[in-house]
Amino acid sequence: MDSGEIGMFGRFARAMLSAVLAIGVALPAMPQVAFADDRGSAAAVAPEEAGISLAASSQSDGTMPSPAAEGDASAAVPVIEDSTQARVGFVYIDAPALFVGGTQDVVVALDETEAVVQSAELFYVDTAGVQKSVAANKFAGNAALFEISVGEAGDYEVRSMAATLADGSVVVLDLYDEERAAYPGFIAVSAAADPFSIDDEGLEGAALTFSLDGDGGLVAGKSLPDVIGSAALQARGSSNLLSSDDGTLVIVLDTGHGGSDPGAVANGLLEKDLTLSIARYCKEALGQYANVKVCMTRSSDFYVGLKERVDYAVSVGADAFVGIHINSAGTSGANGAEVWYPNASSWYYEAHVEGRQLAESILEKLTELGLYDRGVKVRDSDDELNPDGSVADYYATIRYARQVGMPSIIVEHAFITGDGDSQKLAQDAWLKAMGEADAEGIAQAYGLSKGHWVFEDGVWHWYEGSTMVINAWKNIDGMRHWFGPDGVAVRGWHDIDGSRYYFDPGTANLHRGWYDEGGRRYRLDRDDGHLWTGWYTVDGVWYCSDENGVLRK
Numbered sequence: 001m002d003s004g005e006i007g008m009f010g011r012f013a014r015a016m017l018s019a020v021l022a023i024g025v026a027l028p029a030m031p032q033v034a035f036a037d038d039r040g041s042a043a044a045v046a047p048e049e050a051g052i053s054l055a056a057s058s059q060s061d062g063t064m065p066s067p068a069a070e071g072d073a074s075a076a077v078p079v080i081e082d083s084t085q086a087r088v089g090f091v092y093i094d095a096p097a098l099f100v101g102g103t104q105d106v107v108v109a110l111d112e113t114e115a116v117v118q119s120a121e122l123f124y125v126d127t128a129g130v131q132k133s134v135a136a137n138k139f140a141g142n143a144a145l146f147e148i149s150v151g152e153a154g155d156y157e158v159r160s161m162a163a164t165l166a167d168g169s170v171v172v173l174d175l176y177d178e179e180r181a182a183y184p185g186f187i188a189v190s191a192a193a194d195p196f197s198i199d200d201e202g203l204e205g206a207a208l209t210f211s212l213d214g215d216g217g218l219v220a221g222k223s224l225p226d227v228i229g230s231a232a233l234q235a236r237g238s239s240n241l242l243s244s245d246d247g248t249l250v251i252v253l254d255t256g257h258g259g260s261d262p263g264a265v266a267n268g269l270l271e272k273d274l275t276l277s278i279a280r281y282c283k284e285a286l287g288q289y290a291n292v293k294v295c296m297t298r299s300s301d302f303y304v305g306l307k308e309r310v311d312y313a314v315s316v317g318a319d320a321f322v323g324i325h326i327n328s329a330g331t332s333g334a335n336g337a338e339v340w341y342p343n344a345s346s347w348y349y350e351a352h353v354e355g356r357q358l359a360e361s362i363l364e365k366l367t368e369l370g371l372y373d374r375g376v377k378v379r380d381s382d383d384e385l386n387p388d389g390s391v392a393d394y395y396a397t398i399r400y401a402r403q404v405g406m407p408s409i410i411v412e413h414a415f416i417t418g419d420g421d422s423q424k425l426a427q428d429a430w431l432k433a434m435g436e437a438d439a440e441g442i443a444q445a446y447g448l449s450k451g452h453w454v455f456e457d458g459v460w461h462w463y464e465g466s467t468m469v470i471n472a473w474k475n476i477d478g479m480r481h482w483f484g485p486d487g488v489a490v491r492g493w494h495d496i497d498g499s500r501y502y503f504d505p506g507t508a509n510l511h512r513g514w515y516d517e518g519g520r521r522y523r524l525d526r527d528d529g530h531l532w533t534g535w536y537t538v539d540g541v542w543y544c545s546d547e548n549g550v551l552r553k
Contacts, residue, residue: 083162086171087111089142091158091184095312100153100188108161108173109143116166120144123161127154127188135537147526149539150188157183248475249292249446252318254397255279256325259303264328267422271326272301274425278413279324281435282442289443290451290464290474306396320358320407322442323397326425327412335418336372339363340410342398343378347386348405352378355398355407362411362441369433371414371421411438451476461487479509480529499530500549521551 089109095102106122120136122144136144144163148156161173176183256275257263263271276298283294295316297309304312313321327338339362341355359376367373384392384399393399401408413434414421424430442448451464451474461483462469462476468487473480481489482496482503489508494501502511502524510529515522523532523545531549535542544552 083170083172086115086163086173088173088175089113091175092314093158093184093186095186095308100150102150102188104148104150104156104186106146106148106158107143108146108175110163110171110173113142115142115171117142117144117163118166120146120161120163122146122148123159124148125157125159125183127152127156131159132540134540153188155185155187157185159183249448250295250317250319251286251292251442252295252297252313252316252321253279253282254297254309254313254321254323255299256323258298258301261303264326264416266328266417267426269416269422269425271328271416274326274413274416274431275324276301277428277431278435278438281432282322282324282438283435285436285439286442286448287477288450289439289448290462290476292443292446292448293475318406320354320442320446321397321401321409322358322362322438323408323410324438325410325412327415328417329415330417332417332419334415335421336374337363337366337414338374338412339376340395340398340412341376341378342402342407343380343391343393345386345390345392347388347390347392348402351402351405351407355409358407358442358445359409359411361445362409362438365437365441365444366411366413366434369430369437371424374412459488462489479507481508481510501529501531522549523551 087110089111090107091109092105092107094105108120108122110117117136117139120139121133122136123131123133125131134146134148136146138145144161150156158175160175162170163173164170257272258276259272261272263275265271279296280299283296286292286294293316295312295318297312298304327334339359341359342352344352356376363373363376379394381392381394381399384394386392386402393402395410397410398408414425416422416425449464451462451469454461454463454468462474462481469483470485470487472483474483475481482494482501484490484494489503491503491505491508494503502515502522503509504511512524512526512529515524523536523538523543524530525532533545533547533549535544537543546552
């Protein structure tokens with residue numbers, strides 16, 4: 001493991017993005033395009049009713065414009081009546097590279113922090129050079145979240161955003177960077193592609209974030225903490241565009257190194273391979289617990305830069321960040337496990353408290369395996385300070401995470417250079433045991449319970465400890481269920497808290513996306529599964545469903 005910049009920070013995207021995106025401004029009840037997760041009692045309107053037209057677009061019928069704006073890719077900015085040019089606060093792109101079939105999350109924010117976005121359309125160019133658009137499906141103050149479904153391998157460019165604000169004004173943001181002579185974008189690759197086909201230079205070319213410099217110009221390549229600034233971090237506790245608010249604990253496992261970065265190398269072993277094995281076993285073990293979602297910064301052998309890791313953790317709304325690493329030393333006698341956590345500085349002191357608890361819990365489980373206990377540790381930066389002037393943490397992962405109040409730790413499992421430890425690391429059984437120990441430590445720190453099914457009275461119930469779960473959502477073995485007042489996982493159509501959902505008749509798993517039944521088609525939200533009605537867009541195409549959710553033909 002590198003002794004300096006280990007890279008990554010995670011956690012509290014709900015603290016970070018909520019601060020940046022100025023959440024907390026009540027949205028007026030005014031007509032708006034009704035998208036995904038932003039539906040209310042207000043009447044929905046099609047885009048042309050808001051005065052938005054697309055350059056080089058065609059009409060699919062007498063009322064609906066072609067939202068994909070397929071055709072001339074040079075028409076990067078939509079033509080909008082009575083609109084004004086707005087300044088860009090920042091552009092956030094979830095991943096500089098992703099596999100075909102995935103979904104790219106893009107957040108665009110206005111520089112005007114008091115603005116409230118009511119509806120928005122993002123214009124982008126796909127790998128074939130065709131201009132398309134996608135409507136925002138979440139809003140938070142001056143920002144909007146877009147989801148781009150990636151269908152083909154190649155380069156994608158994000159060109160502009162058109163937005164209707166709460167005061168009725170319409171603004172356009174041109175995302176072109178004059179200095180770099182480029183638009184922000186990302187790369188899509190085939191799942192079968194060589195993991196080294198995207199080199200470091202290629203990743204650097206796909207800017208993750210843009211922000212305004214002191215002269216009002218776009219600056220590319222900044223990490224999200226740079227974009228945010230310390231002042232924005234004061235607003236904590238609000239919901240976040242990208243994170244789930246269903247009570248599920250989100251753990252990010254940072255699989256150290258990878259691809260062209262092997263990490264420490266000794267005794268015929270590569271750190272990048274060992275960390276991947278441990279992380280996989282940890283994720284598998286955590287999957288046995290209820291109400292926890294586990295994400296990995298990499299799940300195969302490819303290089304992930306520091307900024308990419310940072311933005312990934314932010315995008316999944318991580319509650320805690322666990323760095324998986326292997327230690328090294330200049331002597332073959334060094335051995336044992338140690339865990340680094342945030343120091344005791346005043347800036348978000350709770351990160352120190354929670355981080356220590358998590359570190360001690362994991363180290364306890366590792367030492368139970370027989371690894372030498374090297375203790376839990378902190379290390380101060382030599383020259384970095386926190387925004388309040390207190391001494392910052394030395395390791396980048398911990399330092400950046402602390403800026404958003406997140407507990408971030410670095411687990412050094414054993415010494416790849418040690419005579420004894422290297423023999424353990426060479427055995428898959430030991431790697432599995434280490435990953436499971438990490439999982440047990442995380443579960444212990446956060447009070448997770450495994451839960452179990454019990455067959456009684458002719459039906460299956462889910463128990464956590466000795467308590468049967470009722471009137472609650474639960475994520476179990478990759479499936480999402482709703483348990484009714486009788487403790488039975490519901491099936492078929494069901495109304496919950498004012499929204500309608502559909503659950504598989506066999507597995508009782510929540511259905512998301514398109515659903516066909518009896519010649520009728522329904523659209524269920526891809527995130528929380530609720531039934532859509534009114535106008536909405538899917539992959540840049542407009543649809544309309546009646547009050548019962550049936551798609552109109």
